[in-house]
Amino acid sequence: MLEGINKVGDLEWEVPIGYVPNMRVPGRFFLSPSLGETLEEGAIRQLANVATLPGIVKHSLAMPDIHWGYGFPIGGVAAFDMTEGVISPGGVGFDINCGVRLITTPLTEADLSGKKRELIESLFAAVPTGVGAKSTLRVSNKELSDIMVDGARWAVERGLGTSADLARCEEEGAMPGAQPETVSAKARQRGVPQIGTLGAGNHFLEVQVAREIVNPEVAKAFGISEGQVCFMVHCGSRGLGHQVATDHIRVLEGALSKYGIQLPDRQLACAPIDSPEGRAYYGAMVCAANYAWANRQVIMHEARKVFSQLFGIDYDEMRLIYDVAHNVAKFERHDVDGASMEVCVHRKGATRAFGPGAAGIPREYAAIGQPVIIPGSMGTSSYLLRGTSTAMEKTFGSTCHGAGRVLSRSKAKKEVRGRELREQLAGEGIVVRAHSDAALAEEAPEVYKPSGEVVRVVHEAGLSDIVVRLEPLGVIKG
C-alpha cells in the first residue's frame, strides 16, 4: 500500500489529515491487497484534495473501483453540510446520472438457442448507438423541458413503459428541483436529437442470464431466479449532461474568488450549496439526471418491443427490477456523529446502497434494502446486490459502481485488437455487435479492474450483499 496510508480494517484504509495540506477530515477507502496493486497515487491524492473542500462531513470516501478522474476520483463519495458546504460538478462527473437498469424476461437460455444472433442484431437496429447517435423520436424544445422536469414519467406518459416501471427507479425516475432555465441553448441543442440513444464508451445494452443465485431469499423478493434471461441498460445523459457540466464548471470557476474558496486543484471548482451559482448548477444537474432516466426508459421500451416480437412474450412479462444512478449529487438525511442531518451527497462512479428501512426505496423492497446493480465490463459478469445498514453507517449509503479502468483508452487501442476480441468473445458464446471492431478494443475486459474482485470487496466490507451473478450472452455497444 502507498506510504502514509493507515489500515483501519480488513479492507478499509485511512488517508490521514495532513496527507495533503488543509484537509478538514480524513479520507477513507475500501480495497483488497490485489486491487491495491493497481491503485494510482494520483487517485488517492484526489481523495485527499476533496477533504479540503468547505463543509465536508465525516470522511472523503472512495469505493474499491477508485481511479483517477476529473478533480474528484471516480468511485468517490463526499457529503457536505447544507449551510457551510459546497456543490461541485467534479464530484458528479461529466456524464450526469450515468446509471444502470436491470429487467427480467420470462425466457431461459434454451429459449434463445439459434436466435441469439438475430436478437442482438434486432436490438442493434432498434437502439441507436455510438458517439453522436441520433434518436428516432422527434421532440420539440418544449418537450425537452418536459423531459428535464418529468424524467422517466415523460416517457411513460407517451406510452413508452408503465407506471409500475416508475416505482422501480431511484427517485421514481425524476428528481425534484429541475430548473430548465439553467440549461444552456447549446446543451438543449445537443439533447433534443439524442433522447433514447445509448452512446459509446462503456455504455451498453446487454442480454444476460442469472447464472448464480447467491442469496435465494432476496433474489425471490427482487423477482429473479436461476437461469432466467435478463437484460441490462447502462447509459447516461449523453451530450446534454456533458454540456451542462462544461457550462457550469466555467461559471463556478469564475465564482471561486467571490466566495473566498481556495482549491488545491481547479478541477474541484464548486460553490456554496445555497448560492446563486450552486443552486443553478444543482437545477441544471437535475435536468440532466432526469433526461438520463427518460433515456434509459425509452431504450428499455425499445428492447421490450424487440423481445416481444421475436419470442412472442407479453410486454408486461419483462419486469424492471430497478434503475440506479451512479453519477449524481443529492440532498439526503444521514446520521453524523449520532445526529441526523441533511447533507449534499456527491456520488461519482458510486451507487446508492440504502439498507432495509431507509427512506426513499420502493415499498416492495423496504424490508430487504434497495437493489444495487453493478455492470461488468464487456464479456464479464454483472452483479445484483442489495444495500445494507453498514453502508448507511460508513459510506452515506453508498457502494461501488463497476470495474474501474486500469488502462487508458489510447493504451487499450495499442494493446488490444478489436476483431480478435470479438472473435474470442464469440468463442465463449457471447455475441457482440458494435459499429466497428476498433471501438471494442477500448472496452476489452483486461483494461478494467476485475469486477468480481471489486464486488467481493464491497460484499466482504458489508457495504452491500451479493444477491445474483449474471453472465453476458450478447451485447450491443457504441
Added chain:
DNA sequence: ATGTTC
C-alpha cells in the same frame, strides 16, 4: 463519458 482538443 463527450459533435472523442471550442
